[in-house]
Amino acid sequence: MEAENALTSAVGTTQPSRVWSHPTLGLHALVDTAGAVRLGAPGQDWARLVPLVEVTATGHGRLWSGERFIETAIGDRLAYRDHATVRNGSTERTTIRLADPMTGLAADVTLEAGVGFLRAGVRLVNEGVEPVRLESVTTLTLGGISDPDTGVEGLTLHWADNSWLAECRWRRARFRDEAVALNRSAHGHEGRGCFERYSQGSWSTGRHLPVAALTHRDGGAWLWQIESSAGWRFETGEREGAAYVALFGPDDAHHQWHQTLAPGEEFRTVPAVLVRTESGGLDAAFATLTDHRRGIRRDHPDHRQLPVIYNDYMNTLMGDPTTERLLPLVEAAASAGAEVFVIDAGWYDDDAQGWWDSVGAWEAAPARFPGGIQEVLDAIRKHGMTPGLWLEPEVVGVRSPLADTLPPEAFFRRGGLRVTEHGRHHLDLRHPAARAHLDEVVDRLVGEWGVGYLKLDYNINIGPGTENGRESAGAGLLGHHRAHLDWMGGLLDRHPQLVLENCGSGGLRMDYAQLAVAQLQSTSDQQDPLRYPPVAASAGTAATPEQAAVWAYPQPEQSLDEVAFTLTGALLGRIHLSGFLHRMDDERFDLVRSALSVYKDIRAEIAAAHPFWPLGLPGWDDEWIAQGLRGARSTYVTVWRRESDGEAVDCALAIPHLRGALVDPVVLYPATADAGVEWDAAEGRLTVSLSRAGTAVLVQLGGS
DSSP, rough: EEOSSOSSOTTTTSSSSSEETTTTTTTEEEOTTTTOOOEEETTTTTTGGGGGGEETTTTTTTTTOSSSOOOOOHHHHHHEEEEEEEEEEEEEEEEEEOOOOHHHTEEEEEEOOOOSSSEEEEEEOOOOOOOOOOOEEEEEEEEOBBBBBTTTOOOEEEEEEETEEEEEEEEEEEEEHHHHOHHHHTTSSSOOOOOOEEOBBBTSSSEEEEEEEEEETSSSSEEEEEEEEOOOOOEEEEETTTTEEESSSHHHHHHHOOEEEETTTEEEEEOOEEESSSHHHHHHHHHHHHHHHHHHSSTTTHHOOOOEEEEEOOOOOOOOOOHHHHHHHHHHHHHHHHSEEOOTTTOOOOOOOTTTTTTTSSOOOOTOTTOOOHHHHHHHTTTTTTTEEEEOOOOOOOOOOTHHHGGGGGBBBEETTOOBBTTEEEBTTSSSSHHHHHHHHHIIIIIIIIIEEEEOOOOOOOOOOOOOOTTTHHHHHHHHHHHHHHHHHHHHHHHHTTTEEBBBBBBOOOTTTTTTOOOOOOOOOOTTTTTHHHHHHHGTTTOOGGGGGEEEOOOOTTTTHHHHHHHTTTTEEEEEEEEEEEGOHHHHHHHHHHHHHHHHHHHHHTOOOOEEEOEEEEEHHHHHHHHOOOOOOOOEEEEEOOOOOOOOOOOEHHHHTTTTTTOOOOOETTTTEEEEEEEETTEEEEEEESSSSSSEEEEEEEEE
């Protein structure tokens, strides 16, 4: 890596000068004779690149109107001031300072470069004498992306749709299909459109993941991630015969976000990261992104220990726990090998009208626990497990007494009215009363009750946000989410061993603002074991394997194949075990126990392994699905064969990193599997045979 504390040649020369470069990423920032700074790949024409920061503000829009939020008037005017670089081990942080003479806006662009990635953030300060009303700000822009041989014709665009029960559904299309050729020479300008994906409301991943990529035919990849629990958006399109990418937090057009900066005030964008790999395609890019994710998150022993979690909810008690129902599950879960036992939703419900719209106080329901909830928590500890509870901290039911006792300013409001969604109000954690209430709740559950695990759920989309005074709804949502992350960090400061699970009706708030603080991510609420494999297999695109919690819900009435199928899918992530284990016969229970034993043997490698996909990222209806983890000592591959009309019993999986290696494939689970495995070292190909649909296996191959 290389960066300069002074320009390689002074502004004012005839050719653009280099301000910053990162040879590993193949990127540099250039400044032209007017002081404009653009970021792109070496050798690309200046016209193909995009201003380092693009800003729209009321009265200062775009130079070319359309759906794009590049080519902005302020972005075009922002001029270089200076830059400085600080190195720390394998990373370096460069801040490039820009200024707009018309509005007085100053932009400090921070580029943090590591091994294979670039993380960016922008700080805007109003140094002028008049207020500036911001409407959109890029965190990172990049131009000049093209295939080395075929330009944009050789690019493929990848993005992920995300919805309740159907998370991490990756799509791909030729870039040219989404950015059609328009014959720029005939019109004298680029098109007005772009390919865009963005969040809507307070579920940051309720529609799409904030992750996408462009790949080359030669295996090169550009992969990006926006780290926001509030609004986010990315766009890509064509500029001067090459592709560009622009990454945003919330904006006015999509998220009702605008923010007025009075003289002296500042705004900071949400972070975003860009990964660049020269070969290996998406597998190599996601390996680098996985390392980045591990680097930015809060350190916690859970990431190394990976305890097995039993949760009473999925396909089991379904929000209806009682002492009588829980105690047999506690004993069975401990006997199977679980190390955490979570009492999920309903433990506070003593209301004849139901708990959904009365939550908020988070007191145990006496009718559910005649001897007190401590009887169950003590039983969990007695069986050697850590007790956990479900909590939905950001909401207060409309029938809860707290809806009247907390001040109106402690809740989300729009137009002066309190917002209500699906029978709930929403707390604004910037308000001291809201935060004090939740601090009291958690300190009681953890400090007094001895709870060591909290599943923090989030089951409503509250819309664009809250208007606190003159702020926009989108600005209120961003402010709340930043306060929410600060609150979570405060809990872990006070209770360092506490484990926080991030859940948003499954994976509807699955972003790395949340996951930089929380230890685990619930990947889905999917209850159909045959529908879960594409979610489980793709979860490594959204979270590190050791943070991606996958449900395994074996049942006493299931066949042996079905029991093994649901368990196998969780063995390369975090196990969220459920099911009526105490009703199982010995044969089925032994399948559960052996699965957890295998997991405990390999979990130390999971914590540092990299995901890959031997069949590519799965389609929702694929018969054969495969997910791999490349560890320091071994490679592991999970293979599912689902129900279909197909008759093929063999599946060939490409594992190029082991090509030439003499490895002996072993089926780790289930031991009773009617499966065949064959390794072709010359081709780097593993062939797995599964004679029956609805079966799955975990295979180990030595070597890394």
